[in-house]
Amino acid sequence: MVDTYGTLDFEGIADETKIKNVVVYGSPTASTTPVIDYIGVDDIVITQPTGTNKVVTLSATYNYVPIFSTLPFSNTSLQFSIGATTSMRTGP
Numbered sequence: 819m820v821d822t823y824g825t826l827d828f829e830g831i832a833d834e835t836k837i838k839n840v841v842v843y844g845s846p847t848a849s850t851t852p853v854i855d856y857i858g859v860d861d862i863v864i865t866q867p868t869g870t871n872k873v874v875t876l877s878a879t880y881n882y883v884p885i886f887s888t889l890p891f892s893n894t895s896l897q898f899s900i901g902a903t904t905s906m907r908t909g910p
Contacts, residue, residue: 841878873906881897881898
């Protein structure tokens with residue numbers, strides 16, 4: 819999550835747009851074919867590191883809707899959210 823070009827900066831992370839593109843498209847540049855179906859860059863949340871914790875957190879949430887989206891004879895939705903989170907230390 820840190821772009822390194824000859825010098826390493828522990829105070830910041832790579833551009834958030836590029837990070838989100840890597841998660842969704844597998845590349846820092848957006849394309850038309852996502853690696854993960856039904857997830858867009860808007861579903862990705864990045865929490866910046868602070869001077870105290872030096873941890874960047876990346877979270878993704880997907881709203882799953884099964885083939886039968888409601889229970890028969892009722893309007894009860896069967897949709898639920900699936901989430902995943904990962905954290906990475908950015909400095910010593």
